[in-house]
Amino acid sequence: MSVDRLALADEFAGAGAAGDGAVASADVAEYALRLGDDALVLAQQLGMWIARAPELEEDVALGNIALDLIGHARSLLHYAGTATGRSEDDLAYWRDEPEWRNAWIFEQPNGDFAHTIARQLFIATYLFELYGELSASTDPTLAAIAAKSVKEVDYHRDHATQWVLRLAGGTDESRRRMIAAVADTWPYVDELFHDDELVERLASEGVAVLPSRLREPFDEVIDAVLAEAELELPTGRTAFIASGGGRRGSHTEHLGPLLAEMQVLARQHPGASW
Amino acid sequence: MTSPADLSVAGAARGEQSGDEAAQALFDDLIAKDSRIEPRDWMPEAYRKTLIRQISQHAHSEIIGMQPESNWITRAPSLKRKAILMAKVQDEAGHGLYLYSAAQTLGITREEMMLQLIEGRARYSSIFNYTTPTWADMGAIGWLVDGAAICNQVPLCRASYGPYGRAMVRICKEESFHQRQGFEILLELMQGTEAQREMAQGAVDRWYWPSLMMFGPPDDQSPNSAQSMAWNIKRFSNDDLRQRFVGMLVPQAEVLGVTLPDPNLRFNDATGQYDMSEIDWTEFNEVLAGRGPANAERLRRRREAHEDGAWVREAAAEYARKQALKSAA
Numbered sequence: 001m002s003v004d005r006l007a008l009a010d011e012f013a014g015a016g017a018a019g020d021g022a023v024a025s026a027d028v029a030e031y032a033l034r035l036g037d038d039a040l041v042l043a044q045q046l047g048m049w050i051a052r053a054p055e056l057e058e059d060v061a062l063g064n065i066a067l068d069l070i071g072h073a074r075s076l077l078h079y080a081g082t083a084t085g086r087s088e089d090d091l092a093y094w095r096d097e098p099e100w101r102n103a104w105i106f107e108q109p110n111g112d113f114a115h116t117i118a119r120q121l122f123i124a125t126y127l128f129e130l131y132g133e134l135s136a137s138t139d140p141t142l143a144a145i146a147a148k149s150v151k152e153v154d155y156h157r158d159h160a161t162q163w164v165l166r167l168a169g170g171t172d173e174s175r176r177r178m179i180a181a182v183a184d185t186w187p188y189v190d191e192l193f194h195d196d197e198l199v200e201r202l203a204s205e206g207v208a209v210l211p212s213r214l215r216e217p218f219d220e221v222i223d224a225v226l227a228e229a230e231l232e233l234p235t236g237r238t239a240f241i242a243s244g245g246g247r248r249g250s251h252t253e254h255l256g257p258l259l260a261e262m263q264v265l266a267r268q269h270p271g272a273s274w
Numbered sequence: 275m276t277s278p279a280d281l282s283v284a285g286a287a288r289g290e291q292s293g294d295e296a297a298q299a300l301f302d303d304l305i306a307k308d309s310r311i312e313p314r315d316w317m318p319e320a321y322r323k324t325l326i327r328q329i330s331q332h333a334h335s336e337i338i339g340m341q342p343e344s345n346w347i348t349r350a351p352s353l354k355r356k357a358i359l360m361a362k363v364q365d366e367a368g369h370g371l372y373l374y375s376a377a378q379t380l381g382i383t384r385e386e387m388m389l390q391l392i393e394g395r396a397r398y399s400s401i402f403n404y405t406t407p408t409w410a411d412m413g414a415i416g417w418l419v420d421g422a423a424i425c426n427q428v429p430l431c432r433a434s435y436g437p438y439g440r441a442m443v444r445i446c447k448e449e450s451f452h453q454r455q456g457f458e459i460l461l462e463l464m465q466g467t468e469a470q471r472e473m474a475q476g477a478v479d480r481w482y483w484p485s486l487m488m489f490g491p492p493d494d495q496s497p498n499s500a501q502s503m504a505w506n507i508k509r510f511s512n513d514d515l516r517q518r519f520v521g522m523l524v525p526q527a528e529v530l531g532v533t534l535p536d537p538n539l540r541f542n543d544a545t546g547q548y549d550m551s552e553i554d555w556t557e558f559n560e561v562l563a564g565r566g567p568a569n570a571e572r573l574r575r576r577r578e579a580h581e582d583g584a585w586v587r588e589a590a591a592e593y594a595r596k597q598a599l600k601s602a603a
Binding site: 040043044047048050051052053054055056057058059060063064066067070071073074077088089092093112113165166167169170171173174177261262264265266269271272273274 | 360
């Protein structure tokens with residue numbers, strides 16, 4: 001009946017592990033908040049699959065991915081909070097919708113398994129390119145978080161890719177669903193690659209990665225996966241593109257209920273610790 | 275996280291009529307020496323059936339047992355708690371997988387076991403038919419339900435059937451983490467605000483008696499236990515395990531500062547055992563008979579997950595078939 005306490009402490013240490021007492025500047029905090037919110041919102045969604053997945057193996061796999069993302073979110077939110085003296089939980093539980101900085105694709109609902117997989121493919125591919133580049137950030141905390149995370153999102157990308165191939169190449173029904181999922185999710189991809197003043201400023205200092213720089217490697221990977229799956233992007237790349245706005249705190253209708261559910265208990269007990 | 279003891283395991287243990295006396299003698303000898311029976315060994319049909327039933331019920335309990343806790347994943351009150359709860363529920367899916375695999379070595383498919391579950395033909399531990407209205411239930415489940423499960427399961431690590439015993443070794447390691455995190459949730463609540471303390475005590479009040487029921491009926495009303503003990507599947511009687519569990523809880527409840535909801539609970543120096551109030555076996559039997567607070571909900575949810583996921587499993591099977599054809603060509 002012994003559990004490896006060290007492994008446990010390591011796994012659930014969250015925050016501090018990558019924090020090392022570094023304090024983020026306002027700009028860096030805002031950037032970390034974007035990445036942290038992306039990770040947490042997706043983790044919250046994937047957590048909903050646990051005990052509902054199509055196979056036990058997927059309860060385990062999606063749970064694993066959600067756990068990785070919570071780990072990323074905790075490190076990033078902890079770091080973001082150092083700028084203003086707030087904890088990871090202050091940021092997760094006590095901000096309202098307009099204060100969230102995640103991109104829209106992260107808050108799009110799970111849908112059926114094909115929609116979850118399409119969202120996973122696009123996001124994991126984007127995150128893999130992002131964290132790969134960010135590992136070389138001049139900000140040592142961001143570099144450390146990215147270096148740890150990139151190994152994990154590599155696995156997430158592989159998981160999504162394998163499922164895209166299976167669903168696209170499986171039955172008529174699974175193929176129909178996969179095609180619909182790619183079509184529905186694709187419009188939200190573009191926002192991931194928008195540059196703005198903040199990232200331009202931080203990128204010029206070598207702290208952040210310019211999102212637009214990630215587009216080409218992202219497209220290469222996605223094109224290859226979709227080609228193998230014999231899928232096409234909906235009407236090329238001129239289809240409706242969601243305007244985005246998540247980085248400025250403007251969100252789709254899905255974020256509000258997600259936050260309400262996530263925050264309800266914590267907000268019933270202000271000041272309590274758990 | 276389950277209690278096979280409250281499930282009828284030995285209903286199949288009848289009418290063993292193998293003519294293979296030498297094989298039977300070898301089997302008896304292995305059991306007498308407390309050795310392991312392995313999948314390729316000869317075994318009496320009743321032993322096989324008993325094990326299939328017990329292991330699959332145990333697996334089902336893990337799978338159904340994910341529900342009352344996954345209920346709180348989205349609302350966990352801190353990110354650390356969310357991560358721990360996710361890991362815990364994920365462990366349970368993993369336990370289900372090990373156990374289904376162990377049962378498969380006895381000649382039954384996972385699909386068949388899953389159908390038995392969702393069609394209501396198989397049992398799972400009744401404890402999971404109770405509901406989890408507050409966050410403190412996450413603590414009480416860990417402390418009491420997983421605690422009871424550990425008492426039941428540690429002896430199963432020595433079960434005579436090799437794959438089962440080995441699966442249980444892994445499972446018990448993780449269960450002990452589960453129990454500790456439950457205890458820690460309650461401890462944090464008991465050191466918190468008045469509202470948090472009330473929440474914790476409320477959950478202990480809800481789960482204490484059902485957790486004692488997890489050990490199954492009193493020994494004098496547990497007719498199936500004898501054969502399982504003779505086969506070295508079960509090692510201790512229901513009442514012995516229940517006593518051991520209560521003995522573990524009492525000092526821990528003091529540390530927590532919670533009250534165990536039994537005014538008659540006290541250590542009896544003369545018997546060396548805990549005296550306690552009579553367990554409400556009517557409630558136990560009602561829940562076992564499908565009339566507990568969430569029996570229908572638990573099965574419906576599992577059936578929905580299974581049915582909603584059918585197209586995904588079919589796609590995976592079809593894709594694998596096509597790939598095999600391709601590589602053969």
